[in-house]
Amino acid sequence: MATISVTCTDEKAALVVLRNRERELSYLVDMVPSHIWRLTPAGEPIFFNRRMIEFLGMDAADFDKPGTSRLESIAEIAVHPDDAKQFNDVLSGCLVSGENFAMRYRLRRSDGVYRWMSSRAEPVRDENGRISQWYGLCHDIEDQMCADELMRRNERQLRQLIDAVPALIWSTTPDGRPTYLNKRYTEVTGATLDDLMGPDGSPAPLAVAHPEDRPAAAGLRARAFETGGPYAVRYRQLRRDGSYHWTDTRALPLRNDAGAILQWYGVSVDIDDLVKAQEALQQSEQRLQQLVETLPAMIYCATPDGEPIYRSQQLREFLGINLEDLGEPGASGLGSTLEAVIHPDDLTAVKQRYSHSLATGEPYAQRHRLRRFDGQYRWVETRAATMRNSDDQIVQWNGICLDIEDEVRAQEKLRSAQESLARASQAASLAELSASIAHEVNQPLAAVVANSHACYRWLSIEPANLQRAKTTVERIIRDANSAAEVVSRIRALFKQTVEPRMTTTISSVIAEARNLMTDEASRRRMRLEIDVDGELPPVAFDRVQVQQVLINLIRNGMDAMETVTGDRVVGLRARRVKDVIETEISDFGQGVTSPDKIFDPFFTTKRNGMGMGLAICRSIVESHGGRLWAQNRPQGATFIFTLPIEAKTK
Amino acid sequence: MTDDHIVFIVDDDIRLREALTELLEAHGMRATAYGSANEYMQAEKPDLPASLVLDVELPDINGLDLQKQFADGDHPPIIFITGHGDIPSSVRAIKDGAVDFLTKPFSESDLIEAVRVGLAQDRRGRSERAGMKRLRDRHSTLTPREREVLPLVVSGLLNKQAAAELGISEVTLQLHRRNVMQKMAADSLADLVRMAEKLQIQVTHSRRIEGEE
Numbered sequence: 001m002a003t004i005s006v007t008c009t010d011e012k013a014a015l016v017v018l019r020n021r022e023r024e025l026s027y028l029v030d031m032v033p034s035h036i037w038r039l040t041p042a043g044e045p046i047f048f049n050r051r052m053i054e055f056l057g058m059d060a061a062d063f064d065k066p067g068t069s070r071l072e073s074i075a076e077i078a079v080h081p082d083d084a085k086q087f088n089d090v091l092s093g094c095l096v097s098g099e100n101f102a103m104r105y106r107l108r109r110s111d112g113v114y115r116w117m118s119s120r121a122e123p124v125r126d127e128n129g130r131i132s133q134w135y136g137l138c139h140d141i142e143d144q145m146c147a148d149e150l151m152r153r154n155e156r157q158l159r160q161l162i163d164a165v166p167a168l169i170w171s172t173t174p175d176g177r178p179t180y181l182n183k184r185y186t187e188v189t190g191a192t193l194d195d196l197m198g199p200d201g202s203p204a205p206l207a208v209a210h211p212e213d214r215p216a217a218a219g220l221r222a223r224a225f226e227t228g229g230p231y232a233v234r235y236r237q238l239r240r241d242g243s244y245h246w247t248d249t250r251a252l253p254l255r256n257d258a259g260a261i262l263q264w265y266g267v268s269v270d271i272d273d274l275v276k277a278q279e280a281l282q283q284s285e286q287r288l289q290q291l292v293e294t295l296p297a298m299i300y301c302a303t304p305d306g307e308p309i310y311r312s313q314q315l316r317e318f319l320g321i322n323l324e325d326l327g328e329p330g331a332s333g334l335g336s337t338l339e340a341v342i343h344p345d346d347l348t349a350v351k352q353r354y355s356h357s358l359a360t361g362e363p364y365a366q367r368h369r370l371r372r373f374d375g376q377y378r379w380v381e382t383r384a385a386t387m388r389n390s391d392d393q394i395v396q397w398n399g400i401c402l403d404i405e406d407e408v409r410a411q412e413k414l415r416s417a418q419e420s421l422a423r424a425s426q427a428a429s430l431a432e433l434s435a436s437i438a439h440e441v442n443q444p445l446a447a448v449v450a451n452s453h454a455c456y457r458w459l460s461i462e463p464a465n466l467q468r469a470k471t472t473v474e475r476i477i478r479d480a481n482s483a484a485e486v487v488s489r490i491r492a493l494f495k496q497t498v499e500p501r502m503t504t505t506i507s508s509v510i511a512e513a514r515n516l517m518t519d520e521a522s523r524r525r526m527r528l529e530i531d532v533d534g535e536l537p538p539v540a541f542d543r544v545q546v547q548q549v550l551i552n553l554i555r556n557g558m559d560a561m562e563t564v565t566g567d568r569v570v571g572l573r574a575r576r577v578k579d580v581i582e583t584e585i586s587d588f589g590q591g592v593t594s595p596d597k598i599f600d601p602f603f604t605t606k607r608n609g610m611g612m613g614l615a616i617c618r619s620i621v622e623s624h625g626g627r628l629w630a631q632n633r634p635q636g637a638t639f640i641f642t643l644p645i646e647a648k649t650k
Numbered sequence: 651m652t653d654d655h656i657v658f659i660v661d662d663d664i665r666l667r668e669a670l671t672e673l674l675e676a677h678g679m680r681a682t683a684y685g686s687a688n689e690y691m692q693a694e695k696p697d698l699p700a701s702l703v704l705d706v707e708l709p710d711i712n713g714l715d716l717q718k719q720f721a722d723g724d725h726p727p728i729i730f731i732t733g734h735g736d737i738p739s740s741v742r743a744i745k746d747g748a749v750d751f752l753t754k755p756f757s758e759s760d761l762i763e764a765v766r767v768g769l770a771q772d773r774r775g776r777s778e779r780a781g782m783k784r785l786r787d788r789h790s791t792l793t794p795r796e797r798e799v800l801p802l803v804v805s806g807l808l809n810k811q812a813a814a815e816l817g818i819s820e821v822t823l824q825l826h827r828r829n830v831m832q833k834m835a836a837d838s839l840a841d842l843v844r845m846a847e848k849l850q851i852q853v854t855h856s857r858r859i860e861g862e863e
Contacts, residue, residue, distance in 0.1 A: 439733040443663050446754035450669035453758035457676030472672050479665050523685040
């Protein structure tokens with residue numbers, strides 16, 4: 001363009017063109033959406049384009065300040081304080097070296113807002129190679145920077161999220177090569193990416209699985225990776241401490257738009273507590289089930305309206321039918337269920353009780369006959385109670401059913417045995433009683449007769465032996481009285497006549513009983529031990545009758561110890577307990593097997609016994625207003641009778 | 651009271667023991683009483699002619715069963731006493747050798763009579779047993795040859811026959827026969843025959859039969 005020869009008008013025209021071009025150029029420089037600036041070789045800014053002036057709100061000259069260069073002033077005023085030093089350093093370095101300048105920094109806008117700028121500057125050299133000018137370009141990258149920052153922050157958050165999630169997260173290539181493990185994965189399992197690679201470089205993602213679970217997991221994994229379907233597996237996973245925890249692992253593939261798999265993403269969740277709890281629950285349920293099934297009782301459950309929903313094995317075996325055999329629940333109806341298994345004679349009562357319980361929720365208890373699988377009806381005792389939820393609503397009826405057939409039969413047998421025994425003893429009692437009375441009277445009577453003859457002899461001989469005659473007469477009197485006492489005792493027993501009662505002490509009667517029994521005791525190699533409280537008050541009672549009670553109980557104690565090899569002692573103890581005098585007669589025999597029955601008339605454990613002794617003893621004691629009972633000790637039995645102290649005032 | 655006998659009483663009722671002892675002593679008899687069968691069995695008893703007054707209903711054993719136990723050896727004759735006697739028991743007791751079976755209360759005369767019978771029985775028994783013992787003692791002094799001669803002699807064989815039987819001379823046989831008579835202290839042949847009977851010596855030959863042939 002400079003080569004054009006010009007005329008004046010041409011010059012004018014050329015000038016106009018040149019001006020136009022210059023204006024155009026200037027306009028371009030000002031309107032480019034970037035900041036353009038120029039520096040002297042020394043680095044003094046000498047031109048800012050309009051956009052830059054508008055951005056800064058100042059032209060280059062406006063930065064002139066006494067004492068500092070314009071560049072320093074710009075760095076101080078317009079560049080963000082955090083970037084200013086670097087800006088100065090880099091730019092001064094470039095000015096010295098002549099290298100291109102490139103830097104990102106924050107620049108202060110006229111409104112005081114700093115915005116990120118990407119700035120570049122290059123030197124222009126003259127024909128001598130000296131730098132004549134620096135031209136710079138600076139454009140606003142604030143929005144881009146923000147987007148980058150946001151992305152970085154998002155990524156960081158995502159990573160934090162991945163690391164913070166209480167799960168092990170991982171990814172693999174489409175062919176299963178592990179590419180990423182989150183931090184927790186390594187923390188928990190102790191395995192790094194390297195650990196999930198085999199020694200030959202092939203992927204070994206199941207290195208953390210329990211050896212026993214590995215084959216099954218590997219199979220599932222291979223199938224998932226082959227088909228691209230979801231991968232879900234449960235196995236025991238290694239922990240850093242060498243233990244294994246049950247883990248639930250799931251993975252899904254990420255595909256591109258064409259559907260090709262780019263990556264697999266997986267997560268493993270520790271479900272050890274859950275599995276353990278489930279196992280424990282299962283075990284406990286199984287134990288309960290076993291308990292219910294093995295209990296020697298028949299157990300069943302029913303809905304709140306009585307439909308059977310569960311029957312234990314024992315019950316199933318007893319009935320020989322399963323719930324399923326009854327068809328659809330409800331279809332058969334409770335009524336027909338009961339009709340099928342309950343004895344027709346008991347059915348009405350059972351139905352009544354059952355519907356009453358169902359209606360009221362009251363516990364159910366009933367004895368009835370239940371049909372066994374073989375058609376035999378057996379007596380059972382059925383009890384059922386409700387199981388309620390927290391709202392106190394009936395959830396279920398739980399019942400137990402015990403086979404009491406043998407018990408019922410035994411009771412029946414016992415009852416009939418008792419009845420026949422009662423009949424037999426009624427028939428036999430009079431004969432036996434008279435025989436017993438005859439014996440009781442005969443003994444002293446025989447002695448009386450023999451003594452009388454002896455006495456007669458002593459008196460008949462020459463000279464008469466008066467001393468011995470006297471002894472025999474004393475014995476005659478004693479034995480005759482003894483016989484008479486037996487007779488009056490029997491009369492008292494049968495006529496229940498009240499004998500005149502003397503006020504005396506129990507200790508004197510016990511002493512008499514001891515004198516009477518000592519001989520028999522030593523003959524049977526037994527001892528009598530007497531322990532009587534010396535302060536006992538006198539009581540009014542029939543001396544003969546109470547003595548009879550004492551002797552009878554002492555003799556019973558001796559009989560009880562007949563076969564005992566150890567200490568054969570009958571203990572007599574009398575003491576005051578409140579308003580009664582309690583006398584205990586204890587032995588070291590086998591004890592009493594039926595403490596309730598032994599006082600019944602004609603109940604006896606002795607081969608030759610009549611079973612009247614204790615019955616008479618009790619009626620004697622009770623006629624005195626006292627009580628007679630028996631109790632067992634660790635060894636032997638104790639018979640205790642009381643005599644009321646107030647009785648003396650009557 | 652004499653010391654040539656003793657009466658044992660076994661009864662569990664002391665009143666009866668006293669009374670019976672008294673009665674027997676009043677009759678001049680010596681008596682000792684025991685409260686049970688066991689006590690009686692264990693006791694040291696004098697070796698005298700005796701009777702046993704035994705209660706049937708004893709605390710440790712039934713009197714009839716006790717009698718069975720005695721049956722093997724020497725024992726005093728038994729007089730049973732019982733509170734309620736029944737016929738089968740008494741028959742059984744008498745069959746087994748009891749002197750009597752008395753039901754309480756019994757009369758003095760029945761008891762004393764029975765005790766006396768028992769004592770006499772025992773005396774007789776004892777003297778029989780003593781006689782038997784003497785006989786056995788004498789018999790045991792015979793030589794083997796003399797023991798062969800004895801049954802032949804008591805069979806009534808003539809000396810000649812007996813000698814032939816044994817294959818010895820008549821003179822030698824007569825010598826043995828004299829020795830047998832002396833050693834057995836027999837006054838006559840008849841006496842010796844009685845002794846042989848008691849000793850249950852088998853009579854192997856009969857003179858009459860041989861003589862008739």
